Amino acid sequence: MMRDVAIIGVGVTKFGELWDKSFRNLIAEAGSKALLDSGISGKELDALYVGSMSTGRFVGQEHVGALVADWSGFAHMHIPAIRVESACASGGLAVRQGYFSVASGMNDIVVVGGVEKMTDVVGDEATDTLATGLDQEWESFFGATFPGLYAMIATRHMYEYGTTREQLAKVAVKNHANGALNPYAQFKRAIPLEKILASPMTAYPLGMLDCSPVSDGAAAIVLCAADKAKEYTDKPVKILGTGQASDTLSLHGRRDICTFDSTVYAGKNAYKQAKIEPTDIDVAEVHDCFTIAEIIAIEDLGIVKKGEGGKAIDEKITTLDGKIPVNTSGGLKAKGHPVGATGVAQVAEIVMQLRGEAGDRQVKDAKIGLTHNVGAVGASCVVHILGVK
Amino acid sequence: MKDVGIVSYGAHIPRLRIKSSDIANAWGKNPDTITGGLGVFEKSVPSPDQDVATISVEAARFALARTGIDPQEIGAVYVGSESHPYAVKPTGTIVGEAIGATPLLKVADYEFACKAGTAAIQTCMALVKSEMVRYGIAIGADTSQAAPGDALEYAASAGGAAFIIGREKVIANINETCSFTTDTPDFWRREGRKYPAHGGRFTGAPAYFRHIMSNAQNLMKSVSSKPEDYNYAVFHQPNGKFPVRVAKMLGFTTDQVKQGLLCPIIGNTYSGSSMLGLASVLDVAEPGNRIFVTSYGSGAGSDAFDITVTDALKDFPRNNAPLVSELINKKQYIDYSTYAKYRDLLYED
Numbered sequence: 097m098m099r100d101v102a103i104i105g106v107g108v109t110k111f112g113e114l115w116d117k118s119f120r121n122l123i124a125e126a127g128s129k130a131l132l133d134s135g136i137s138g139k140e141l142d143a144l145y146v147g148s149m150s151t152g153r154f155v156g157q158e159h160v161g162a163l164v165a166d167w168s169g170f171a172h173m174h175i176p177a178i179r180v181e182s183a184c185a186s187g188g189l190a191v192r193q194g195y196f197s198v199a200s201g202m203n204d205i206v207v208v209g210g211v212e213k214m215t216d217v218v219g220d221e222a223t224d225t226l227a228t229g230l231d232q233e234w235e236s237f238f239g240a241t242f243p244g245l246y247a248m249i250a251t252r253h254m255y256e257y258g259t260t261r262e263q264l265a266k267v268a269v270k271n272h273a274n275g276a277l278n279p280y281a282q283f284k285r286a287i288p289l290e291k292i293l294a295s296p297m298t299a300y301p302l303g304m305l306d307c308s309p310v311s312d313g314a315a316a317i318v319l320c321a322a323d324k325a326k327e328y329t330d331k332p333v334k335i336l337g338t339g340q341a342s343d344t345l346s347l348h349g350r351r352d353i354c355t356f357d358s359t360v361y362a363g364k365n366a367y368k369q370a371k372i373e374p375t376d377i378d379v380a381e382v383h384d385c386f387t388i389a390e391i392i393a394i395e396d397l398g399i400v401k402k403g404e405g406g407k408a409i410d411e412k413i414t415t416l417d418g419k420i421p422v423n424t425s426g427g428l429k430a431k432g433h434p435v436g437a438t439g440v441a442q443v444a445e446i447v448m449q450l451r452g453e454a455g456d457r458q459v460k461d462a463k464i465g466l467t468h469n470v471g472a473v474g475a476s477c478v479v480h481i482l483g484v485k
Numbered sequence: 486m487k488d489v490g491i492v493s494y495g496a497h498i499p500r501l502r503i504k505s506s507d508i509a510n511a512w513g514k515n516p517d518t519i520t521g522g523l524g525v526f527e528k529s530v531p532s533p534d535q536d537v538a539t540i541s542v543e544a545a546r547f548a549l550a551r552t553g554i555d556p557q558e559i560g561a562v563y564v565g566s567e568s569h570p571y572a573v574k575p576t577g578t579i580v581g582e583a584i585g586a587t588p589l590l591k592v593a594d595y596e597f598a599c600k601a602g603t604a605a606i607q608t609c610m611a612l613v614k615s616e617m618v619r620y621g622i623a624i625g626a627d628t629s630q631a632a633p634g635d636a637l638e639y640a641a642s643a644g645g646a647a648f649i650i651g652r653e654k655v656i657a658n659i660n661e662t663c664s665f666t667t668d669t670p671d672f673w674r675r676e677g678r679k680y681p682a683h684g685g686r687f688t689g690a691p692a693y694f695r696h697i698m699s700n701a702q703n704l705m706k707s708v709s710s711k712p713e714d715y716n717y718a719v720f721h722q723p724n725g726k727f728p729v730r731v732a733k734m735l736g737f738t739t740d741q742v743k744q745g746l747l748c749p750i751i752g753n754t755y756s757g758s759s760m761l762g763l764a765s766v767l768d769v770a771e772p773g774n775r776i777f778v779t780s781y782g783s784g785a786g787s788d789a790f791d792i793t794v795t796d797a798l799k800d801f802p803r804n805n806a807p808l809v810s811e812l813i814n815k816k817q818y819i820d821y822s823t824y825a826k827y828r829d830l831l832y833e834d
Contacts, residue, residue, distance in 0.1 A: 113686060113687075115687060115690075115691050116691070215687075218682065218683070218684055218685060294518075296514065296515060296518060
């Protein structure tokens, strides 16, 4: 029987083009913030997990697990250090692996980090590196890129459900408005609808401001067996459910490109374990690498019906003062998307919300939150449900 | 340092122009987004028979035309550029020969991205001050390269300016100069490569802004001056936006900057950029005016100068050579296909 697991500390770095911070400094900063927040001493750590997508290509560094343990000052403790990779869902999957290790009883306290340093490469190298998360032989070799594939999903969604470019753009408007309230966000400014619509076309119907940026950043959380959490914090946040699913790596293999079945399955399993319905969610962080991605995410997670994601944006269901606020952090769109860090940063945001420590972007009386982290174009997905009593 | 300064100056800008909107249209970009983002509306283009040597010779001849100096009294020629026509063989020898300053002449070509010309001014100042030469000519000129489709293509242009540095008949004293240099790889061109590469936004905050801000503040500290003490301020101008923004950050006004701000209408002349700006200011300056000049070169460094115009400017025959405004107004537009042909863009790097 698995035991309950709680999050007792979180730490995030500022996201952005952080030219004066290296890969290792970023993750060490996030990790030490999380440890300080949890109140534990480093000696109490049983293991370290770190999610990162492509340190080999971004900074020429592999063997990241041991490096992060070393640079965090844990080398002399000889704790297990595990690097987790699942493209853009690396961070979310690291959280899930950390959860299992504590839930199983193998470990009592672990730290989970996520990090990416993407701005040390120039030109198209970042786009090419991200495209390694696609199917090389069936997609990347033929020139497919992330914006190109998400653009196909968007045009199909427009065709099937009447979703409009304005509705896509309104996702960006909402998330930039939220990002303006987040001190850690890469873009701390609201952007009006006209500007989003007028941004240079990346891949129709996605303009540049429909796309998440290339970012540097890191996030970390400390997980603890729930029965011991009270020793460290008055505000433990429980992981009520976790779900993970996979799908065909290439988009053309899907039964329906307007649905990520990986999201549907990961969501269902997480809801089942947490014993909740989508309507019970008070706040959610979903994987909006492109504006269309947020629309299909809220549909696939059951927050709205399939095809009604665009309408939900029009009806302001997901704004900060809406029925279910989505991406209060600014999301990948405005907060930034250092890929390996994203899944962990989403959890950190929900923890801050559930603790009532989200400042100007605080959702009132939030008790149950969801995180949704997608790898590539939906070939993998990790969902977590967090809660406080 | 009071007795070292500018004795004369000359400028040259090629006649051909291409509009930013034509470049934007050729690449399917929105012209308004480009001009609004960069603040560059058109740029000068060298014709196939113009290069850094011809631009440097023109500028040096114009500088001499404004003085009675015998070219044989010129003891040094330093040409700063990142587009010297030869990788090995100096531009400076061509200039020295063309203006009649050879053979008892110190010559070298300089390269420091966009600030090689101001480095040449500092070298000439030192040679004059140490009495190793009577007059030295410092030139900054470029026919800068930009890869087709790169953001640099909207600004990379051609032009240059020459300054005769000496102790006698000085029209503008250089009161002080200082430099700020670090190893910051924001922009570069490897040996044998046709076009430069750059680090995108990395060329901004940690490169252009950090070096200019630090150097400008150091200079004002060393001469105990404030932005309001200057009539004119000239900054390196890689686009129309950066110089205005850095001026504002330092406390200068747009009025102080506008006479020396040429990039919006001729583009970024690289090594010629801040020097042409200074030439444009000297075209209108009056005795007693104080001028603040700060160059920037990628790689990276900045040279700053505190300059005061002297009474000698009253009798200085400015009109013996074209003013910068005349060079700017003498123009002929070409389209992108002509530009591509002239700039040799039609085959691979």
